[in-house]
Amino acid sequence: MSSVIDWESTSNPVKENRAGNIGKAVDRYEGPLKVTGTAPYAYEVEPPSPPAYGVMVSAPIARGRITAVDTAAAEAAPGVMLVWTYMNAPAQGPRPERYDFFTPSPRPALESDRVYYFGQQVAVVVADTLENAQAAATLVKLSYQDDAAKAVTFHDHFDEGVQPPGESDVEIGDFEKAFAAAPVTVDDVWRTPLQNHCQMEPCATTAWWDGDQLTVHTSVQMVRFAQNSLAETLMLPHKSVRLLTRYVGGGFGGKGSFYEDLVLASLAARELGRPVKVAFTRQQMMHGTVHRPATDVRVRLGATPDGRLTAMSLMTTTHCDRRGNFTEHASNFARSLYAAPNRLTGHRLVRLDLPVASAMRAPGEASGTLSLEVAMDELAEKLGIDPVELRILNEPESDPETGKPFSIRQLVRCMREGAQLFGWDRRLPTPGQVRDGRWLVGMGMAAAIRGNFLLPAKASFTVDADGVITVKQGMTDIGTGTYTVLAQIAAETLGVPLGDVRVEIGDSELPPAPGSGGQFGAATAGSAALDAGMNLRKAIAEIAVNDPASPLSGGDAAQVTFQDGVIAIANRSERLSELIRRNRPDGLTADGEVRPAADASKWSSHTYGAHYVEVGVDTITGEVRTRRMLGVFAAGRILNWKTARSQLTGGMIWGVASALTEGNAVDPRYGSLINQDLASYLVPVQADIGELDAIMLDEVDDKANPMGIKGVGELGISGAGAAVANAIYNACGVRVRDYPITPDKLLAALTAI
Numbered sequence: 001m002s003s004v005i006d007w008e009s010t011s012n013p014v015k016e017n018r019a020g021n022i023g024k025a026v027d028r029y030e031g032p033l034k035v036t037g038t039a040p041y042a043y044e045v046e047p048p049s050p051p052a053y054g055v056m057v058s059a060p061i062a063r064g065r066i067t068a069v070d071t072a073a074a075e076a077a078p079g080v081m082l083v084w085t086y087m088n089a090p091a092q093g094p095r096p097e098r099y100d101f102f103t104p105s106p107r108p109a110l111e112s113d114r115v116y117y118f119g120q121q122v123a124v125v126v127a128d129t130l131e132n133a134q135a136a137a138t139l140v141k142l143s144y145q146d147d148a149a150k151a152v153t154f155h156d157h158f159d160e161g162v163q164p165p166g167e168s169d170v171e172i173g174d175f176e177k178a179f180a181a182a183p184v185t186v187d188d189v190w191r192t193p194l195q196n197h198c199q200m201e202p203c204a205t206t207a208w209w210d211g212d213q214l215t216v217h218t219s220v221q222m223v224r225f226a227q228n229s230l231a232e233t234l235m236l237p238h239k240s241v242r243l244l245t246r247y248v249g250g251g252f253g254g255k256g257s258f259y260e261d262l263v264l265a266s267l268a269a270r271e272l273g274r275p276v277k278v279a280f281t282r283q284q285m286m287h288g289t290v291h292r293p294a295t296d297v298r299v300r301l302g303a304t305p306d307g308r309l310t311a312m313s314l315m316t317t318t319h320c321d322r323r324g325n326f327t328e329h330a331s332n333f334a335r336s337l338y339a340a341p342n343r344l345t346g347h348r349l350v351r352l353d354l355p356v357a358s359a360m361r362a363p364g365e366a367s368g369t370l371s372l373e374v375a376m377d378e379l380a381e382k383l384g385i386d387p388v389e390l391r392i393l394n395e396p397e398s399d400p401e402t403g404k405p406f407s408i409r410q411l412v413r414c415m416r417e418g419a420q421l422f423g424w425d426r427r428l429p430t431p432g433q434v435r436d437g438r439w440l441v442g443m444g445m446a447a448a449i450r451g452n453f454l455l456p457a458k459a460s461f462t463v464d465a466d467g468v469i470t471v472k473q474g475m476t477d478i479g480t481g482t483y484t485v486l487a488q489i490a491a492e493t494l495g496v497p498l499g500d501v502r503v504e505i506g507d508s509e510l511p512p513a514p515g516s517g518g519q520f521g522a523a524t525a526g527s528a529a530l531d532a533g534m535n536l537r538k539a540i541a542e543i544a545v546n547d548p549a550s551p552l553s554g555g556d557a558a559q560v561t562f563q564d565g566v567i568a569i570a571n572r573s574e575r576l577s578e579l580i581r582r583n584r585p586d587g588l589t590a591d592g593e594v595r596p597a598a599d600a601s602k603w604s605s606h607t608y609g610a611h612y613v614e615v616g617v618d619t620i621t622g623e624v625r626t627r628r629m630l631g632v633f634a635a636g637r638i639l640n641w642k643t644a645r646s647q648l649t650g651g652m653i654w655g656v657a658s659a660l661t662e663g664n665a666v667d668p669r670y671g672s673l674i675n676q677d678l679a680s681y682l683v684p685v686q687a688d689i690g691e692l693d694a695i696m697l698d699e700v701d702d703k704a705n706p707m708g709i710k711g712v713g714e715l716g717i718s719g720a721g722a723a724v725a726n727a728i729y730n731a732c733g734v735r736v737r738d739y740p741i742t743p744d745k746l747l748a749a750l751t752a753i
Contacts, residue, residue, distance in 0.1 A: 020492040022707075025642035029483035029503060030247070039247045043204035045217040047275030051206065052081055054268055054278035055133040056260060057123035057140050058288060059115045062671025063150035063322075063353040066113040066122060068143035074125055077139055079132035081272055085123045085142070086110045090267050093232050097323075104228040109260040109267075115144065116322055117355045118152075118671040119287020121260040126268045126276060150353045152671035154194075154294045154319050161317045161348030164327040169315075169346030170335065172401060175300075178311035178342035182302025186378045190299065190371035191738045192330075193663030195292040196285075196673070196681060197360055201249025203258070203289060204279035205265040214270070215242045218262050221251040222515035223474045226258045227508040233263055246506035248516075251478035253359035254289050256517050283676045291664070292360035293319045293328050297371040302342075307385045307393045309340035314372060317348040320357045325349075328357070330368035333718070336604055337372070337449050339396035353671055359517070361654060362714035365450055366721075370658065370739060373446035373722030377729065381429070387726070388415050388424065391447055399604035407703035410634035411447060411608040414697065418445070418632035421695070422612035431733035439616035441627070442731025448609030448633070448719035452701070452710045453520040454596045457528040458511035461490060461536040462589040467565050467577030469494050470502040471532075475513040475525040477505060480713055481643030485522055486529050488639060489707075493533030494540075495562025496576065511591065519607070519711030522639055524594065527705040532592025537562060539590050540576070543583050545569075550579055594705065603703045607715045609633035611652065611723035614690075617731045622747030624728060626656055627690045631720070634697045636710030641696070648694040648716035655720020657683045663740050 033039035040046070059066075071083040084090075093106030109121060123140045127133035151157050163169075179185065205218040214236070220226040220243075227243040234241070248255065265278040280288060295318045302311035314331035331345040360366070380387040392412050398405050419425070427443040428434060434441040459473040469490045477483050487501040504510060513525050541560035544552040544567055552560060555569040566573050580588060614628040631652050638644045654662075661682040665674045675681040694716065700708030721739070729735050734749040 021488040021498060022492050023638050023641060026484055026488055026498065026640055028481060028643070029487045030477070041201055041247050041249055042206055042217045042219040042245065043277055043279050045206045047206055047208050049274060051275035051277050052126050052128060052268070052272055053130040053133045054124050054126045054264055054276055055137040056121045056264065056278065056284065057125070057137050058284055059118060059120045059122045060670065061115055061144050061146045062118045062152050063147040064115050065145045066115065066142050067145050070141040073139040074136040077132065077136035079128035080136045081126045081128065082268060083123065083125050083140065084110055086112050090271070093235050104225055104232065106233040107229055107258065107263060108233055109263040117353055119284065119355060121288060124264045124268070124278070126272065150671055152353050152666050153668050154350060154352065157350050157352065158296065158317060161350045164347055164349045165325055167347060169344060170401065171344045173342035175311050175313050175342045175344035179300055179302040179313070182310050183305055184303045184379065184382050186299065186301040186375050186382070188299060188375060188378070188737060190297050190374065192295045192367045192370055193739060194294045194666065195360060195662055196664055197252045197254030197289065198678060198681060198683065199250030199252060199254060202280045202282060202285050203255065203261050205261045206275060206277045207265040207269040208275035209270050212240055213242065214240060214266055216262060216266055217244045218258065219248050219255055220245050220258050221248065221255045221476055221478055221517050223476060223506060223508050224512045225515065226262065229258065230262055230266065234266060241508070243508040244506055245476055248476055248478040251516060252361045253363065253517060255478070256359055259289055282678065286673050286676045287355055290356045290358035292363070293357035295328055295330050295367045297330050297368060299371045299375040301375055301379050303379060303383065305383065307383050307390050309338055309394045311342045312338060312340035313344040314368065315346055316368065317350065319350040319352050319354070321355060322351050322353055324356055326358045328367055329364040333365045333368050333449050334372050335401040336399050336606060337447065338391070338394040339400050340394065343400065354666065361651070362450060362717045365714065365718035366658060369446065369448065369719040370721050370725070373719050374725050374735070377444065377726040387445055388419050391415060402604060404602060404604040407603040407605040408699060408701045409608065410697055410699060414608055414610040414632040414634055415447065418610040418612050418630055422630045424612060427730065431730050436616060438620055439618055440731040441614065441616050442727045442729065443612070443614050444723045444726025444728070444730055445610060445612045446719040446722035446726060448611060448715055450519055450607045450715045450718050452605040452607055452704055453518055454527065454594065454600065454705050455514040455520050455524045456593070456595045457513040457524045458591065458593040459528040459532040460511050460589055460591045461532040462587050463494065463536060463540065463576065463580055464587045465577060465581040465585050467496060467575065467580065468500050468502060469496055470504065471529060472504045472510045473513050473525060473529065474508060474510040475505045475521070476516045478516045480516060480521065480647060481640055482516065482521065482525060484643055485526060485639040489526055489529045490533055493530060493537060496565050500565060519714040521713070522711055523636070523705050523709040526639060526709050527594035527707060528592050530592070530707055531594055532590055535592050536588065536590035539588060540567065540579065544579055547579065547583055549582060550574060605701065605704055607633070607635040607710045607712070609715055609719065611720050613723040613727040615724060615727040615731055617728060617746065619732070619750060622743030622750060624660055624741065624746065625690065626724065629690065629692045631694045631716060632697065633694065633712065633715055634699050635712045635715055636699055636701045636704055637708040638696050639709060644696060644712050645694050647712045649692055651714065651716020652692065652694065652720045653684050653689055654717045656689065656724055658717070658739065659721035659724035660740050
């Protein structure tokens with residue numbers, strides 16, 4: 001007989017066992033496949049029969065119409081199977097007039113003669129080989145009417161900014177009055193440029209049909225979103241589309257939606273009755289996929305002489321594409337960062353004839369912290385207060401905007417421990433005091449914040465007759481370690497070695513999860529996995545105590561322990577595989593899910609960090625080198641020390657790029673981006689980054705989810721670039737507020753001193 005178990009009060013082995021797999025620096029689950037080149041990415045998947053190859057043709061104008069089409073030469077080229085433009089592309093579901101890039105809805109390709117941005121895909125050629133398709137694509141002749149009224153340069157249309165739909169400015173107190181009365185003020189504008197994602201793997205799709213059933217392997221971050229939107233585009237029931245994205249070579253938000261490769265490969269495969277592969281070129285990736293929009297952020301700070309903020313305002317103007325509404329919310333993060341009784345934040349949106357603007361790693365925080373965290377440094381100097389102490393002086397007791405209590409907040413600890421470890425006390429506050437040969441050396445710091453989110457998700461766990469646990473979830477791994485952390489959760493929950501866990505993700509037929517993005521992935525997927533694991537654990541325990549052949553027969557199911565593939569009650573035990581082989585030879589499955597807690601809205605929940613940077617500035621060339629960089633972070637329970645540190649340090653490196661090198665300019669004649677490949681779009685390489693480390697504080701946020709997990713994927717970049725900018729000022733006394741801080745800008749300012 002079995003006892004009635006109150007599983008809510010039963011111990012949670014994953015949450016309480018701090019010596020298990022969770023948190024350890026476990027090697028990547030899929031690492032051997034990737035380093036040996038045997039993990040098939042979307043374009044590398046072997047279809048059931050020889051594929052055809054598609055090559056897309058891009059528009060050379062920013063705004064206008066296609067006025068003539070001549071595809072005769074392309075159609076007659078060797079190996080060509082089809083050539084499509086808007087004139088003969090198959091019917092597709094209509095695109096909404098205004099659409100959110102992350103809300104499922106039709107995304108038709110080659111939909112009309114209208115051109116909305118330079119690089120828009122306007123034709124596709126499919127041939128028997130990639131080379132034949134590439135050659136024929138050059139033969140497609142399209143004529144255009146170029147609209148002279150195109151708007152492509154952000155600052156030339158700055159005054160056209162309007163409030164984003166459904167938004168309003170947020171004011172608490174009387175900001176203007178308080179700012180005017182403040183004894184000490186800062187009032188400056190910071191500019192950040194348009195940026196591209198530059199993932200290692202371009203967007204690509206391999207598609208084939210089996211009757212009315214479509215199978216697509218593609219590179220996206222959100223499985224169900226892409227499946228549902230593709231089905232609506234093709235005007236099919238959702239269940240008629242199976243979408244797989246098992247390995248993704250980087251996303252950063254740029255694969256949060258999908259592009260013409262997915263639609264055109266699917267349509268062409270149906271038309272030809274054979275598999276089709278379509279991929280973006282690197283140049284097409286720069287124009288034809290989303291980018292981070294440019295921003296102008298005006299920061300106004302007012303303070304008393306003792307350093308207390310009395311007024312704080314961030315007003316951001318940014319841009320989006322002509323048909324979209326995406327807003328780079330570069331002011332929002334400030335609403336929860338510092339205490340100030342009088343506050344004003346808001347956004348303005350300029351619509352341009354540019355490619356779609358959308359989310360890029362830490363949307364909002366990555367751009368916004370480059371302004372506020374430098375403004376705080378300026379204020380600290382005016383006040384004669386250490387920048388760390390100024391921030392601590394303005395640490396709020398509760399959320400400054402909502403008044404809600406923080407779920408947990410260790411920002412001050414991040415700053416204090418970071419300062420001690422970095423040697424911040426050796427910093428000389430007066431700029432230009434430390435020289436190393438021709439280099440001026442300085443230190444800077446900045447705070448980091450990123451909101452914490454939990455979304456609905458499901459998962460299933462199955463144990464087979466060999467005691468192997470299989471995790472199934474429609475989640476993705478975009479290089480962040482999803483495979484690994486799910487394996488760790490399963491191993492610890494069921495008490496089996498990591499080698500006895502199999503993980504299947506990235507498939508629309510698996511239990512749904514929201515995917516990777518917004519720093520919600522690990523917490524959301526992991527919480528659903530925990531629930532599935534606990535439910536399977538319960539089911540196994542019930543079978544054991546009710547099995548007369550088991551040594552655990554007649555025991556208390558709540559007392560069953562799981563360790564090293566063995567289940568036990570006190571000194572009675574048997575191998576998990578033996579129990580399952582005897583009772584469920586075909587395997588035993590349990591499902592799990594997670595939803596935000598009913599009281600989640602009662603808390604202000606964020607992740608935090610502090611960046612410390614030492615740079616050298618070459619007074620002859622204006623070159624900047626990061627010499628040392630340290631980040632200290634509080635981000636909930638860490639599932640895997642190695643993958644979490646990789647995410648954080650990767651974000652910190654990206655912050656260096658945002659401060660020093662990264663950005664793209666628009667050619668006003670054509671609406672094209674100047675930098676169209678990885679040779680001219682500058683990101684840091686090994687030699688650009690000096691000593692680098694990230695430290696994660698011990699933290700379990702019990703208000704966040706059952707495991708106390710938060711995310712780290714976007715926290716590392718937040719504030720990192722501002723710390724670099726502050727270090728540059730401490731080194732040489734120059735502030736450049738138009739990012740990136742390139743040698744020409746810095747040298748011009750140095751010369752003017």
